[in-house]
Amino acid sequence: MNSFSAEERLALRESVHRLLSKGSDERAVRATMDTPGGYDSKLWQELAGMGVVGLIVDEAHGGAGVGPMELELVMEEVGAALLCSPFLASSVLAAALLYGLADEELNDRLLPGIAEGSCIATAAVTGRNGCWTPDGVTVSGQEVDGEWRLDGCASFVVHGQSADVLLVLANTSQGFKCFVVESGAAGVGMTALPTFDHTLRLTEITFEGVKAEHVAAQIPAWDAVARAMDLTLVALAGEQAGAAQRCLSSTVEYAKTRIQFGRAIGSFQAVKHMAADLLLETESSISAARNAAASLAEDADGAAEAVSLAAFACADAFVATAATSIQMHGGIAFTWEHPAHLYLRRARADAQLFGSSSFHRERFIQALGA
Amino acid sequence: MSSENPVSDDVLREEVRGWLADNWIPEQAAAVGGTERIWGASDELKAWLGKVVEARWAVPSWPVEWFGRGLSASQAKIIIREFASVRAPGAGQDRSSMWANTLLARGTEPLKAKLLGPILKSEVDMCLLYSEPGAGSDLAGIRTRADLQGDHFVVNGQKVWTSGAAIADYGMLIARTDWDVPKHAGISFFFCPMKQPGIEVRPLRQITDESHFNEVFITDAIVPADNLLGGVNTGWKVLQTALAYERSILGDFARGARSGAKESRKEEVLIALAREAGVLEDPALRQEIAQAIAYKKLNSLNNARVKADLEQGTTSPAMSLGKLAMSRILHEEARVRTAILGAQSLFEGSDYPRAEDANFLTLNAYFTSIGGGTDQIQRNIIGERVLGLPKEPEVDTSIPFRDVRTS
Known part of the structure; x- marks a missing residue:
């Protein structure tokens, strides 16, 4: 893994910031969220060109080979810009799952495409109850005459409809196993789910006797999923923290310029105190996300605690900031044209995508020994 | 040398x-x-x-x-x-040493010669005579007066929330020396001798039934002119110097919190209490316990990030958030302790140590959310100094102090 200096991290962040401030401004986000695919392939190629799509893919497979700390920083920019892309699904969740499974032949085949953005991969883990726990898995695999076949349903698959390759977790008589399925394979049924966050794409995928390639995993498949989830949660925490911070700063700017009763509304303590409370939330979310990234990077003992803390602290901070931001703006933010609701929609989606805040609080207290 | x-x-x-x-x-x-x-x-x-x-x-x-x-x-x-x-x-x-630094920066030569050594050697004890019953959050609204008579000032008024007043040799005192100018412009800063007949110290009984602070009644107390710091009517500036030293000390404590977060591998106290009370499996309580612990951990992480930023030569807005964060932590911990105890929290006395703790902490949390600037003042400071939001219009800063409305 490549380790960046503090300066290199800032430079990486700055270059992502520059690209997204043009390529993913509000107009671009609104245009992209109305497309069926939900991402801008030209911007995706630009992100691939600067090494962001292959950020965590190692250099041998054409990526930048950086770790959780760099990923988290990039995600702060991704969240701030409300980027519409399969980055979290393909570049983070799927790539991390492949690393966890450690099937070298498979990685040689899939990772280069993932890194250059030409192959979009995603992971199909949970069923219709949306629980990221072993009992949430509702796809089963059977080995018949040396061939694996999958049946069942996976849901909440992020960017499933854009995916070329699916990494599917299935229950088998030998426990959980991971399988590779081409998205166009016979017996695969894809249904795009209508999402409250229009910048998100979720898919329900049905499997009817689908021929699947068994991954020769080096560790138990659920362990690989759990590891990939940890990295994905850190990335998501970064997105939430960055988005919350952007939300607050644009709201504070508005409160300085919006005049009522002859003075800026930000001079009223009723408004000012909301902003001060949100600053505590957003700064704490930045601290939590970066700490979780650092813990994962060190593979520290406290990683489970740090990741679950970041998961609910950042989720709650983003929801609170986006929600309060609408209240602080007043009527203007109740209009479709104002971007505040886009942040609230993303916040509410992010807060459920890989487990709710109460789910992660429970994980946190368990990590503390209770 | x-x-x-x-x-x-x-x-x-x-x-x-x-x-x-x-x-x-x-x-x-x-x-x-x-x-x-x-x-x-x-x-x-x-x-x-x-x-x-x-x-x-x-x-x-x-x-x-x-x-x-x-x-x-x-x-x-x-x-x-x-x-x-x-x-x-x-x-x-x-x-x-807030005392020594303030004296060095603003004191007269005779006063420095007299007190710097003894302060550094802890031969004299000090206290703070800032707050008054009518000037808490609005500290510049003080009404204790100091009138120059020959080579000394005569001081009259009442101070409150003074710790160590009973043993102190000197108090850092702010008093009004001009009533015909706006409130910040008529204040002077003194080292007031405490061991004199004009100073009466009475312990203040707190809601916790403890007495850590005093009221100080000042009646014709004498303060030598040499004990004036920074000149007449510039006391507000001197006070800012003293407060800056006070804050930098508090900052040292805040930064110390980091190691505290790391060292402890012991079980979190709320978890231990819930286990002891047999309610650790209550899913609703588990959520509340987790959240209360999270507030504490997040504050430690903020402090660690502030420290790392300072070492890199940058500053972070998180720097100003510690006090507000701490007051939420203390109130929430006390609330969750009470929830863990349930009806047991009705009791008082040494036979009920868990109830004593929860009830004490519930009351003592206000020490942090009111003392040293209420949470509300703290939110103003964060809003104005960190986020750059405009101040509320002030009705009392440009008129003579004697015309300012009081309660």
Whole structure:
């Protein structure tokens, strides 16, 4: 893994910031969220060109080979810009799952495409109850005459409809196993789910006797999923923290310029105190996300605690900031044209995508020994 | 021994090590009371501090004429570290002593000559005479008056929330010296002698039934003109100097919190209490416990990030959030403790230690959410100084103080 200096991290962040401030401004986000695919392939190629799509893919497979700390920083920019892309699904969740499974032949085949953005991969883990726990898995695999076949349903698959390759977790008589399925394979049924966050794409995928390639995993498949989830949660925490911070700063700017009763509304303590409370939330979310990234990077003992803390602290901070931001703006933010609701929609989606805040609080207290 | 002839770090380190080896007996630590500055220093501590001051280790970044060595801040830190490594108190007072620093910065020459040494040696005790019953959050609204009569001021009024007033030799006092100018412009700052007939100290009974603070009634108390700091009517500025030193000390404590977060591998107290009460499996309580612990951990993480930023030479907005965060932590911990106990929290007395704790902490949390600036004032400060939001219009800052409305 490549380790960046503090300066290199800032430079990486700055270059992502520059690209997204043009390529993913509000107009671009609104245009992209109305497309069926939900991402801008030209911007995706630009992100691939600067090494962001292959950020965590190692250099041998054409990526930048950086770790959780760099990923988290990039995600702060991704969240701030409300980027519409399969980055979290393909570049983070799927790539991390492949690393966890450690099937070298498979990685040689899939990772280069993932890194250059030409192959979009995603992971199909949970069923219709949306629980990221072993009992949430509702796809089963059977080995018949040396061939694996999958049946069942996976849901909440992020960017499933854009995916070329699916990494599917299935229950088998030998426990959980991971399988590779081409998205166009016979017996695969894809249904795009209508999402409250229009910048998100979720898919329900049905499997009817689908021929699947068994991954020769080096560790138990659920362990690989759990590891990939940890990295994905850190990335998501970064997105939430960055988005919350952007939300607050644009709201504070508005409160300085919006005049009522002859003075800026930000001079009223009723408004000012909301902003001060949100600053505590957003700064704490930045601290939590970066700490979780650092813990994962060190593979520290406290990683489970740090990741679950970041998961609910950042989720709650983003929801609170986006929600309060609408209240602080007043009527203007109740209009479709104002971007505040886009942040609230993303916040509410992010807060459920890989487990709710109460789910992660429970994980946190368990990590503390209770 | 002057800034024109700087010593190298290594030479300095050797000198302080050698001096400590010759003078400090580690077994002394218990007798002198450790590295904490405490009210009413023991004779052993005073004797030790005397040595430290005479050897110029107490305030090494100060000028040579005032017990210092004219060293840079980074060299002064070398001395602090060497003292800390053998747990010897008394070094680094150029960072930690609000009293001495304020006096050095703003005091008259006679007052510095009289008190700087004794303060550094803890031979005199100090207290703060700032807040009044009618001037809490609005500190510039003080009504204690100081009137010049010949070579001294005569002071009348009432101060409150003074800790250590009963044993203090001097109080840092703000009093009004001009009633015909706006409120900030008519205040002066004094070292007020406490051991005189015009000063009456009464303990204040708190909602916790403890008495950590006093009310101070001031009736025709005498303050020599030499004890005025910074000149007549510039007291608000001097106060800002003193508050800045106070904050920098509090900041040192806040930064210390990081190691506290790391060292403890013990079970979180809320988890232990819930286990003991047999309610650890209650899913609703588990959520509340997790959230209360999270507030604490997040504050430690903020402090660690502030510290790392400072070391990189940058600052973070999180710096100003510690006090507000701490007040939420304390109120929430107390609330969750109470929820864990349920009806047991109805009781009082030594037969009910868990209830005593929860009930005490519930009340004492206000010490942090009101003391040293209420949460509401803190939110104003964060909104205005950190986020750059405009101030509320002020109705009392440009009129003569005597025309300002009072309750």
